[in-house]
Each structure stands twice: as structure tokens, then as C-alpha cells.
Amino acid sequence: MNIIDILKADYQRFPENQTYSIYAAKVYFQDPLNKFTGVERYKKMITFIQTWLLNCKMDLHDIKQDGNNIKTEWTLSWNSPLPWKPKVAISGYSELTLDTNNLICSHVDYWHTPLFDVVKQNFKFGNR
Numbered sequence: 001m002n003i004i005d006i007l008k009a010d011y012q013r014f015p016e017n018q019t020y021s022i023y024a025a026k027v028y029f030q031d032p033l034n035k036f037t038g039v040e041r042y043k044k045m046i047t048f049i050q051t052w053l054l055n056c057k058m059d060l061h062d063i064k065q066d067g068n069n070i071k072t073e074w075t076l077s078w079n080s081p082l083p084w085k086p087k088v089a090i091s092g093y094s095e096l097t098l099d100t101n102n103l104i105c106s107h108v109d110y111w112h113t114p115l116f117d118v119v120k121q122n123f124k125f126g127n128r
Helices: 003-013 039-052 115-121
Strands: 023-030 035-037 054-066 069-079 087-098 104-111
Touching: 003 054, 003 069, 023 039, 035 039, 087 115
Parallel strands: 023 104
Antiparallel strands: 023 035, 054 069, 069 087, 087 104
């Protein structure tokens, strides 16, 4: 499978069974809440998502490759582990960069949904 097919499959089953072998050991990751380097730290972030977010789902809307750059458009949704289990959704996109070994060396997420709007979704009752 090529990297686009692997990414499509990973998005479909996210956060379960991600293909970490497509990431460089020192991959740079950034989103509005995190900034770090290393595939081991990336694995820990995915484990946190698996452990704490309920019914987590990643809908891939588009994926395009242009040379060493890949852009994905997506919506991430889940139920927060609060007593009323509110539904939360973030739409955004990722910009991935491949190194000379065809491994992802940079993964930067951008959210279309403002951070404050994400927080507010946790306090809507009855929006499961």
C-alpha cells in the first residue's frame, strides 16, 4: 500500500491500530493544544485519545498529495467523558511533510473550529 492508502485506512479506524511505521522517529507534531517531537510522544497522545474520548471518530473528507506534501481535510468527533456525555466535533485539516525516506517528518493540524467553541460544546446538554 502507498502512504495515501495507509492514511485513508488509519483515518477510517482512528484512533485504533494506527500505522506508526509511516512516521519518522523524530516526527514534529503540532495542533492548537500540543507541540512536540517524536513518534513515541505521538503514540502517547493517540493512547490518551483512545482512553479518554468516547465514540471517537475521524471522518476524512479529502486527501491530496503534491510531491512531499500531503493535505487532509477531516472532522474529528467524540463524546466527552462528562456525566452528560456531550458530543464534540472539530473540523480541520492536516499538513503532512514526507522526508527523503517517504516517512512523515512533520504533521501539523489546523482547526476550523475555534478552541473556545470546542470547549463550549462540552456544556451543551442533550446533544449526544
